[in-house]
Amino acid sequence: xxxxxxxxxxxxxxxxxxxxxxxxxxxxxxxxxxxxxxxxxxxxxxxxxxxxxxxxxxxxxxxxxxxxxxxxxxxxxxxxxxxxxxxxxxxxxxxxxxxxxxxxxxxxxxxxxxxxxxxxxxxxxxxxxxxxxxxxxxxxxxxxxxxxxxxxxxxxxxxxxxxxxxxxxxxxxxxxxxxxxxxxxxxxxxxxxxxxxxxxxxxxxxxxxxxxxxxxxxxxxxxxxxxxxxxxxxxxxxxxxxxxxxxxxxxxxxxxxxxxxxxxxxxxxxxxxxxxxxxxxxxxxxxxxxxxxxxxxxxxxxxxxxxxxxxxxxxxxxxxxxxxxxxxxxxxxxxxxxxxxxxxxxxxxxxxxxxxxxxxxxxxxxxxxxxxxxxxxxxxxxxxxxxxxxxxxxxxxxxxxxxxxxxxxx
Ligand code: HEM
Numbered sequence: 001x002x003x004x005x006x007x008x009x010x011x012x013x014x015x016x017x018x019x020x021x022x023x024x025x026x027x028x029x030x031x032x033x034x035x036x037x038x039x040x041x042x043x044x045x046x047x048x049x050x051x052x053x054x055x056x057x058x059x060x061x062x063x064x065x066x067x068x069x070x071x072x073x074x075x076x077x078x079x080x081x082x083x084x085x086x087x088x089x090x091x092x093x094x095x096x097x098x099x100x101x102x103x104x105x106x107x108x109x110x111x112x113x114x115x116x117x118x119x120x121x122x123x124x125x126x127x128x129x130x131x132x133x134x135x136x137x138x139x140x141x142x143x144x145x146x147x148x149x150x151x152x153x154x155x156x157x158x159x160x161x162x163x164x165x166x167x168x169x170x171x172x173x174x175x176x177x178x179x180x181x182x183x184x185x186x187x188x189x190x191x192x193x194x195x196x197x198x199x200x201x202x203x204x205x206x207x208x209x210x211x212x213x214x215x216x217x218x219x220x221x222x223x224x225x226x227x228x229x230x231x232x233x234x235x236x237x238x239x240x241x242x243x244x245x246x247x248x249x250x251x252x253x254x255x256x257x258x259x260x261x262x263x264x265x266x267x268x269x270x271x272x273x274x275x276x277x278x279x280x281x282x283x284x285x286x287x288x289x290x291x292x293x294x295x296x297x298x299x300x301x302x303x304x305x306x307x308x309x310x311x312x313x314x315x316x317x318x319x320x321x322x323x324x325x326x327x328x329x330x331x332x333x334x335x336x337x338x339x340x341x342x343x344x345x346x347x348x349x350x351x352x353x354x355x356x357x358x359x360x361x362x363x364x365x366x367x368x369x370x371x372x373x374x375x376x377x378x379x380x381x382x383x384x385x386x387x388x389x390x391x392x393x394x395x396x397x398x399x400x401x402x403x404x405x406x407x408x409x410x
Contacts, residue, residue, distance in 0.1 A: 013040060021392045024297070024399075025338060028326035036310040043075025044184065044319035045312075048326045050333035050350065052310055056322050058355035062301040063098035066091065069319050071187040078302075078317070081181070081191055085198040090181065092241035095249075095357060102356060108234050109242060109360065112223035117160070118364045122371075125156055129371040137379060137410050141386065144404035149258035150251070153368055157250035160364075161243055162212060162219025167204075174201035175248045182248065183396050184300035184319055198244075205240045220246070246361075254365045256295035256400030257286070258372050263404055264292050266385045268340045275342055276377045285342035286369050290328075291349030292340050297325035298397035299353055324350050325399065380408045 013027055014020055020027055031038060032048040040046050047053050056062055067078025081087040090096055097105050132151055136142030150172075158168050177197035180190035209221060216222045224239045234242075265272040275285050299322040306316045314320060328349050329337040352359035359365075376383065386405040393400050 015396060021394075024325060025329055028323065028329060029338075031323075032326055032330060035312070037312040037314070040321070042185075043073075044069065044321050045314055046321045046323055046326075047309075048323050048330075050327040050330040053322050053324065053327035053350060054354055056301060056309070056320070057299065057350075057353055057357070060099075060356075061305070061307050062303055062320065064096050064357060065184065065300055065302045065317075065319060066096045068181060068183070068191070069185045071185050071190075074185045074319065078319075079191075081195060084195055085202040086178070086181065086191070086195045088237060089178075089198060089202065089241040089244055092238050093245040094242055094360070095182070095245065104230075104232060105234075105238065105242075106356070106360075108227050108229055108232070109224075111227050111229055112220055113246075113360055115363060117220070117223075118367060121156060121160065121364070122367060124159065125152070125368055126371045126375075128152060128155060129375050133375055133379060136408065140409065141405070141407045144262055144406055145255060145259050145401060146403065148372060149255045149262075149404070152258070152372060153251040153254035153365070156364070156368060157247055160220050160250070161246060162217055162221040163208065163243075163247070170204070171201070171247055172251070174198070174204075175244070175251070178244065179248055179252060179398070180395070183398075184298065184321060185396060201244055202240055205243050206236070209236065209239060249359075250361050250364070252398060252400065253295045253361075254368055256398060257290060257365060257369050259401045259404050260293040260295060260399065261286065261289035261369065261373065262376065262383075262406075263385075263390065263401060264289055264340055266383065266406070271340050271342050272377070272383070275373070279374050279378050281342055282370055282374045282377075283366070284344070284347070285373065286366055287347040287349060288340065288342045288344050289369075290351040291334070291344075291347045292328070293399065294325040294328055294349065294351040295399060296351060296353075296397060297399045298323055299357075300397070324353070380410055382409045383407070 013031055036047065036049040036052045038046050038048065047056055065078060067080045070076060070079050081090060094105055094109060129152060132148045136147055154168050154172055155165060158165055163171060174197045178194040180186045181194045209225065212221055213225060221243060224234050227234060275281055301320045301322055302317050303314045307314050328351060331337050352362040384407050386407045390404065391402040393402055
């Protein structure tokens with residue numbers, strides 16, 4: 001099937017509609033059945049099914065696109081932020097590297113972001129969850145995003161990187177301004193807001209690096225300053241850029257895993273009851289929650305050369321949305337894909353990507369959410385949703401709630 005004759009999903013796919021935001025899965029199902037690779041009505045291609053999604057992520061024929069597409073002209077040429085700090089950081093973010101330069105940078109970062117460094121955070125994470133839940137347990141109510149789902153990963157990533165806890169919300173403010181530019185499609189206004197925030201954030205990180213050079217500690221920033229591999233080191237620009245990227249990537253996604261996951265359990269009280277009855281299911285439950293409502297819905301790629309996939313020709317450099325959230329509900333891969341089943345054998349969601357760019361922080365995100373969900377069910381007798389209607393954040397590729405009010409009984 002060529003690009004000209006592939007089914008047009010124009011009628012069924014509107015990712016900007018409130019219905020899609022509230023529940024994208026019915027539209028995804030129609031798209032997935034219409035084809036494994038489709039041209040969206042607003043320009044980019046979309047890969048919908050699990051197997052080709054996995055294949056594209058693992059293929060060296062595609063790369064993550066460094067440019068972004070203008071929301072007013074998503075099928076147009078890639079745009080780049082004007083020369084400046086935003087452009088510098090985006091160019092050096094691990095996610096937007098490819099080939100040998102990606103392999104080099106990733107090797108250096110993985111040398112400091114080790115499983116051991118993550119495991120060593122476990123007692124601190126468990127204690128932080130206990131502390132964050134305490135006032136809510138006293139009150140019998142909480143707003144999950146504000147009270148736990150945001151402060152938990154944001155505090156942990158500050159601790160891991162070596163950013164003082166008192167500066168957490170300052171970093172969050174900068175990150176919020178810059179986050180939109182990770183989306184494959186963003187508006188000029190979003191790019192301008194990110195450009196306005198980045199010089200301050202960059203200066204802050206460089207000051208911190210200078211202080212840590214004078215007075216080294218044992219955080220990731222110190223390790224990044226010292227790391228060496230195959231006679232190569234990280235430059236200060238690379239460290240500054242990947243500090244902002246790790247802060248960005250390290251908090252909002254996990255916030256959304258906790259928020260989307262708890263919201264899913266609250267809408268499936270039988271599953272919440274199962275977890276309450278058997279907290280040892282928590283790790284499997286997290287895989288299923290990642291699958292059921294993925295915090296990252298879209299990964300972006302472009303083909304290095306014109307390529308045919310699933311019988312569809314994708315032109316070089318055209319934007320491709322690799323639809324992780326859609327693939328996670330593919331009936332070719334999962335039995336009863338729209339059912340939440342925390343006892344599902346080997347859920348294997350594709351929510352953390354695959355191949356060369358597989359998520360660096362997946363184990364950390366799993367660790368944080370393990371303690372959050374475990375304590376939520378073991379320290380309460382019941383949890384209930386305290387609103388009839390939730391609001392989803394407007395991001396296209398990151399899926400998460402603005403707020404999640406609940407009541408709880410101990
Ligand atoms: C539930 C939480 C998380 C989810 C669902 C998630 C998802 C993802 C996905 C899908 C990718 C691949 C993107 C692509 O291939 O285009 C990715 C990459 C990445 N993630 Fe995560 N992530 C999570 C948490 C974290 C955390 C906690 C950190 C850091 C502390 C992190 C750091 C990164 C980095 C550095 C990359 C880029 C890797 C590369 O390009 O080689 N993530 N993540």
